[in-house]
Amino acid sequence: MVSGYLFDAYPKNDKMVIWIKAENGKTIRLEDSWTHSIYVAADGKEDLKSLAQNEAIKHYAKNSEFVLRYEKITDHDMRRVLKLDLADSQKAIALGNAIEGINYDAFRLYNVDVLPPQAYFYEHDLFPLAKCKVTESKGSLKWQVDDDLQATDYEVPDFKIIHLDAKHRQEARLPRFTDKLDSISIKFANQDIEIRNESEAEALDNLVREIAVLDPDFVFTADGDESVFPYLIERSMINQMQLVLSRESMPVESQKGGITYFSYGKVMYRPSTIMLHGRVHFDTHNSFIFDHSSLHGLYELARLCRMPLHTTSRATIGRCLSSMQFYCAFKKKLLVPWKPVNTEKWKSYHELFVADRGGLIFEPVVGVHENVGEFDFAALYPSIMRKRNVSGETVNCDCCPGSKNIVKELGYHICERKRGIVSEALELPLDKRAKYKKLKKMFPKGLKFQTYETRQGALKWIGVVSFGYLGHANSKFGLIDSHIVVCAIDREVLLLARNVAEDRGFNNLHGIVDSLWVQRMGASKEEYANLKEPIEQATGYDISFEGIYKWIAFLPSKNNPLVPVVNRYFGCFEDGNIIKDRGIETRRHDTPALFSRFQMEALQIMAKGNNIKEVKALMPKVWDLYQKYKQMLQEGRVALVDLIFTKNLSKDSAQYSVNTAETSAIYQLMEEGKMMQGGQTLQYVITDYYRKNSRKRTTPVDLINDKTIYDSRRYIELLAETCNSVTVPFGCKLKPNDGEAMQLV
Numbered sequence: 221m222v223s224g225y226l227f228d229a230y231p232k233n234d235k236m237v238i239w240i241k242a243e244n245g246k247t248i249r250l251e252d253s254w255t256h257s258i259y260v261a262a263d264g265k266e267d268l269k270s271l272a273q274n275e276a277i278k279h280y281a282k283n284s285e286f287v288l289r290y291e292k293i294t295d296h297d298m299r300r301v302l303k304l305d306l307a308d309s310q311k312a313i314a315l316g317n318a319i320e321g322i323n324y325d326a327f328r329l330y331n332v333d334v335l336p337p338q339a340y341f342y343e344h345d346l347f348p349l350a351k352c353k354v355t356e357s358k359g360s361l362k363w364q365v366d367d368d369l370q371a372t373d374y375e376v377p378d379f380k381i382i383h384l385d386a387k388h389r390q391e392a393r394l395p396r397f398t399d400k401l402d403s404i405s406i407k408f409a410n411q412d413i414e415i416r417n418e419s420e421a422e423a424l425d426n427l428v429r430e431i432a433v434l435d436p437d438f439v440f441t442a443d444g445d446e447s448v449f450p451y452l453i454e455r456s457m458i459n460q461m462q463l464v465l466s467r468e469s470m471p472v473e474s475q476k477g478g479i480t481y482f483s484y485g486k487v488m489y490r491p492s493t494i495m496l497h498g499r500v501h502f503d504t505h506n507s508f509i510f511d512h513s514s515l516h517g518l519y520e521l522a523r524l525c526r527m528p529l530h531t532t533s534r535a536t537i538g539r540c541l542s543s544m545q546f547y548c549a550f551k552k553k554l555l556v557p558w559k560p561v562n563t564e565k566w567k568s569y570h571e572l573f574v575a576d577r578g579g580l581i582f583e584p585v586v587g588v589h590e591n592v593g594e595f596d597f598a599a600l601y602p603s604i605m606r607k608r609n610v611s612g613e614t615v616n617c618d619c620c621p622g623s624k625n626i627v628k629e630l631g632y633h634i635c636e637r638k639r640g641i642v643s644e645a646l647e648l649p650l651d652k653r654a655k656y657k658k659l660k661k662m663f664p665k666g667l668k669f670q671t672y673e674t675r676q677g678a679l680k681w682i683g684v685v686s687f688g689y690l691g692h693a694n695s696k697f698g699l700i701d702s703h704i705v706v707c708a709i710d711r712e713v714l715l716l717a718r719n720v721a722e723d724r725g726f727n728n729l730h731g732i733v734d735s736l737w738v739q740r741m742g743a744s745k746e747e748y749a750n751l752k753e754p755i756e757q758a759t760g761y762d763i764s765f766e767g768i769y770k771w772i773a774f775l776p777s778k779n780n781p782l783v784p785v786v787n788r789y790f791g792c793f794e795d796g797n798i799i800k801d802r803g804i805e806t807r808r809h810d811t812p813a814l815f816s817r818f819q820m821e822a823l824q825i826m827a828k829g830n831n832i833k834e835v836k837a838l839m840p841k842v843w844d845l846y847q848k849y850k851q852m853l854q855e856g857r858v859a860l861v862d863l864i865f866t867k868n869l870s871k872d873s874a875q876y877s878v879n880t881a882e883t884s885a886i887y888q889l890m891e892e893g894k895m896m897q898g899g900q901t902l903q904y905v906i907t908d909y910y911r912k913n914s915r916k917r918t919t920p921v922d923l924i925n926d927k928t929i930y931d932s933r934r935y936i937e938l939l940a941e942t943c944n945s946v947t948v949p950f951g952c953k954l955k956p957n958d959g960e961a962m963q964l965v
């Protein structure tokens with residue numbers, strides 16, 4: 221018997237390999253003769269029988285049997301489906317494709333893209349870092365878990381952590397895989413090891429030896445997925461060596477290139493990943509894990525989602541959420557469809573109109589306002605989903621037409637008999653987050669506080685993303701209908717809250733998703749705070765009083781000053797002069813640091829004003845600040861690192877043709893052999909903006925050198941725009957490149 225913590229799991233041929241971190245710090249490798257299974261449904265039972273006998277299928281499946289499962293989330297009865305146990309867990313997609321190749325229309329496929337380690341965890345009720353005892357008998361493992369997902373004080377073993385990097389002997393302006401290896405650095409605890417040998421083969425050999433001796437659990441890299449490891453693999457191949465860095469005695473494998481995909485209407489890029497079987501590789505460029513302290517967030521997520529640490533560190537929150545739903549489905553004997561199904565019912569014009577309004581209900585009153593109170597509902601969307609049982613199968617269910625859980629605005633009803641998968645999967649993360657927030661208050665500082673804070677922070681995103689995921693194309697158990705239902709209930713809740721405020725003489729200025737801004741001239745802080753309780757009573761959801769703004773500006777659309785836009789505002793709270801802002805330059809990740817800093821400083825000057833009149837009187841000071849920044853730009857004193865624009869590319873390099881500032885940077889990278897893919901981030905500085913025919917309008921960050929000079933004229937224009945974003949609401953506007961003083965507008 222082995223006892224310790226479940227550390228890593230991955231499939232290998234017809235086995236599942238498990239690594240246990242024992243309490244004495246040793247790592248133990250175990251094997252379980254287990255493979256992943258996929259399921260096939262068809263209308264004709266004969267079709268399934270002959271499928272099971274098909275030679276091509278037998279090649280992939282070592283075993284087949286008929287079992288009872290719920291095929292669709294809305295089904296009330298189980299049906300007989302064909303279960304195929306794979307000969308090799310990693311061939312699920314190949315088997316899926318083979319079945320579709322036999323008859324695409326006849327068969328419906330399930331659980332094909334559930335990753336084998338996850339399926340193994342669901343089946344055995346396991347999760348990463350679970351404290352457990354394992355007994356081996358005849359090639360099979362028996363598990364006893366002495367741990368609980370509800371636990372907030374679970375133990376985590378001490379892991380040995382190293383940081384790995386490789387330096388090139390660079391032959392061109394950008395590092396290439398054809399460069400010879402210069403040196404390898406390994407950092408751990410307080411030690412640095414540098415491997416530098418005349419012969420590459422020797423250096424790589426030393427690396428393999430050092431890793432075997434150090435035997436780390438976690439290997440951190442900066443861009444190990446796309447750069448450090450692929451480069452080292454390439455160098456090993458050239459030297460005809462095998463690069464064994466995993467605990468499993470097999471060489472590190474290069475994966476196929478990264479992929480570009482769409483998510484929430486945005487082009488995203490996912491790099492390929494490098495696995496170190498039996499160790500965990502964290503790539504800080506490809507993960508939310510950026511340092512050791514963020515590891516506690518990862519542990520918590522990996523446990524709740526039942527996904528290996530390697531996978532969780534690179535997963536989107538949507539994938540984490542899916543895994544929790546898959547586990548619920550597994551427990552209910554419900555199958556997970558391979559390809560998304562769309563069973564939306566036809567909608568009338570009225571329904572579409574009502575449904576399309578999303579979370580917006582009260583457009584902001586554009587302009588600056590004084591003495592405004594803000595109220596925020598806590599995690600409103602996920603709370604609605606949980607409380608009202610919103611899930612793909614519960615909206616307009618056919619088992620309870622007389623349900624009292626009704627969405628008035630839409631005339632929809634929600635199931636009262638079955639717990640929806642989406643709402644059920646949210647219970648654990650929502651509950652645990654609430655627990656950590658409470659614990660945080662009990663330990664207001666120190667290591668415990670940090671741990672709870674990191675864990676609740678990681679769980680927060682599950683709630684935030686859960687709503688968007690309901691209507692997302694990759695979501696297996698949410699439907700657009702349930703998305704619409706959440707929006708409608710949200711509007712109901714905000715309306716109720718507004719009514720409470722209005723009954724007490726407050727004006728509503730703006731309301732969106734889960735926030736409400738109300739105003740009553742002369743109302744005291746206490747009078748504002750007193751709104752909390754009646755709002756909670758009327759709505760049934762927790763709300764917090766965020767405070768009173770001395771002044772707040774709701775901004776119009778950039779293109780049309782008459783059109784209000786939601787979520788573009790800035791204001792200053794009474795207490796402590798704290799600035800809160802959304803949708804302006806300081807907030808945006810694509811804005812050069814200089815502009816963010818300038819705007820923040822300008823707002824800090826304005827924060828000294830207690831009302832609109834006082835802020836207006838401070839405008840000359842903002843003007844002085846602007847002059848100071850302008851002069852720095854003019855004199856070339858600003859560091860290039862403060863002037864970098866960051867853009868998320870919407871397509872691949874080769875597809876860009878129009879000459880813009882952005883494409884000029886892309887072309888230069890292409891000339892140096894670096895192709896960009898849609899979804900990747902491009903960073904550049906503006907160097908000669910107005911030379912329309914020049915390819916040197918901008919310079920990509922990778923190609924910056926001593927001779928690079930920024931275009932001060934263009935940066936000054938943009939500085940003025942940044943200034944105007946915050947001063948125009950107070951009646952002051954700068955004209956770029958001219959005017960000795962600010963003008964009134």
Ligand SMILES: [Zn+2]
Pocket residue numbers: 617618619620634635636637638
């Ligand atoms: Zn029902």
